[in-house]
Amino acid sequence: MSGSPGPSFANLCQPMAVPKQKQSHSRTNKRRSQHKAAVPTVNECPQCHSPRLPHRVCPECGYYGGRQVVVERASSEEGPSQPSR
Numbered sequence: 699m700s701g702s703p704g705p706s707f708a709n710l711c712q713p714m715a716v717p718k719q720k721q722s723h724s725r726t727n728k729r730r731s732q733h734k735a736a737v738p739t740v741n742e743c744p745q746c747h748s749p750r751l752p753h754r755v756c757p758e759c760g761y762y763g764g765r766q767v768v769v770e771r772a773s774s775e776e777g778p779s780q781p782s783r
Contacts, residue, residue, distance in 0.1 A: 739752055743758065746758050746759040746761075
């Protein structure tokens with residue numbers, strides 16, 4: 699028996715890709731300059747003119763797309779804030 703039955707371990711393991719040179723601080727900072735949080739876009743509600751996020755129901759008046767989709771409850775209709783025990 700003059701050979702091994704399968705591929706050897708040395709042939710299966712290829713060396714990893716390793717950078718030839720150290721990346722400079724300047725180049726690293728240039729790459730990281732794009733890693734920043736974006737400022738959220740705020741639109742004005744066409745009904746009550748309060749600021750709101752686009753494509754979301756207005757938290758003040760409950761309107762979206764020109765119609766009221768969330769009905770506000772009056773404080774007298776609400777039940778007790780704590781359940782009685």
